[in-house]
Amino acid sequence: MTTTEASPVHDVDFKLELYRSQVALRRFETRAYDLFLENYVKGTSHLSIGQEAIAAGVAAAMRPDDWTFATYRGHAHTLARGVAMTPVFAELMGRANGLMAGKGGSMHLTSVEHGVMGSYAIIGAHLPIACGAAWSAQYRGTDQVAVVFFGDGTVNIGAFHEALNFAAIWKLPVVFICENNLYMEYTRTSEVTAVARPAADRAAAYGLEPILVDGNDADAVYEVARTAVERARAGMGPSLIEAETYRHGGHSRADPGKYRPDEEVALWKSAERDPVSRYRTRLVELGVDESTLARIEADVDAEVEAATEAAKAGAAPGEDLLMKDVWANGGAEWRN
């Protein structure tokens, strides 16, 4: 498909915004990790450090009324849609000022007003759900698009295949984005997958084009996402994108990720591969002042600092929340 308008990715202001977004995701996640180690964040947390270009690049290609469906590794995808840091930190910490007042936790970040239609912790479940939202947009003629993020391990669960077929036959406005970070929890996906490209090699089975993108290049991600979102909006049906990336850290909590070869980790963390360093270098090469970049970084640091404190200042959720909102009437009564 040909795009008629010039892509905004050639514009420096646009790129600076994309840089700011990636820096924000990186520094948010870095702080979230510290807060986990300090026991402010309890339970679990799954970070996107190393994968920021995907959440940032895709969000930049979306309209505010489009929808995203994320996974338990969804802090970045939530923030990238414009959700403020404070309620996300507070949700991770189980505070009443959290995004869902502490009732969801790190794995279920949701902000309907930002089109963040939930983060899902059962592998693959949200792919068919995203299809349902896309079906709703199609039926109501709103030309909204549903974008759904998932990992490389997710291509082996049934829901993935049901959703891809369903989206294809109904020509649904949905964009499937596989973040191929090479690993499931502690196992390399290639060891348990019949094809080399977990998502791209499956595209043909659903009559779709294989789309592979460097998931550590925010500009490249933005471009493929823009094309896919435009296609969906134009009624041309779903796309399946495989974005190659890597998580710098472990799967969750304080997992050191020792099941991965040191050289592999070092390669992906290197300035040439790391999405944030790479993007910074690109901006410098384009002639952006060091001071401009430093200011963006300082602003983000200040935002992270303020949000951390505001989140910590939140109260623990009270008993009033416990029995609230099981039902649409706001309550939890199941009998008279």
Add this chain to the structure above:
Amino acid sequence: MAELTYREAIARGIAQEMRRDESVLFLGEDVGAAGGVFKGTVGLFEEFGPVRVRDTPISEQAILGAAMGAAMTGLRPIAEIMFADFFAVCWDIVANEIAKSRYMTNGQMSFPLVIRSGNGGGLRFGAQHSQSVENWAMMIPGLKVVVPSNPRDVVGLMAAAVRDDDPVIFLESKALYPTKGEVPEGEIVDALGTATVLRHGADATIATLGLMVPRALAAAEELAAGGIDCTVVDVRSLIPLDTQTILRETSATGRLFTVEENPRVLGWGAEVASIVAEEAFFDLDGPVVRITTPHIPLPAADTLEDMALPSVERIVTTIHKAMNS
């Protein structure tokens, strides 16, 4: 007043709601031109067309995921799961996603959807096409569960389910599809969480549901002839549960019998019995007795299936024995 079959009432109830509200859509396997494998939705495709009545692939997770995604964005889908046994392949969407997402998101999302399904035994289909799963659904916080026993209630409860802003599991007793009943003309809308008292008696109360309702009524007639006069409560809705009617009718007679198609362990009657034990203990003249399917997979052969499901005869003898001991 028209006489309709239970299966015709399904289509009538859905059509009533689809005519009223454009946001009501219907999807499932073979539900379009084919009219459903049980012919429960004949005529909907012709009246509402292929955009609102949609055939799906054999993808139960996709069917329910579609319903969930549509509901969270403002539609009121009705999804069909052909046999209730098939809930097992899409239970994640029901139990983890649809049921929990309103609570987990602190009320940001609503799921005004209905999942209807052919439930229970009596058709000699064997263990994978015959079980009654209302207790599966009932034990998940966040789901409403209704089981109509007659054509009028099918229409009224369907309307209530579609109009409700919460997810409703609507279980149709397959063996009741050919049964007939009077259905008044015009719009019928019931309230969820309302049990109905179908028969009044002074001696014992029977609480029952779905396919077991006509059996309980027949048993009550036989028992009356033998001098035991029973009240029969059609529970209709497990969540919300009309405990007030059950408690009142139990206290009035002093005895409670549940007649359940569920296999014994944690069938819905276990919850009812526990509520009655806690809240009406001093009104009881004897133990609460549960009449259930034994804790076995349902066998296929007609003779065996008839032994397994509570029969009129078993209801009569059980109540008779309990009342005379």
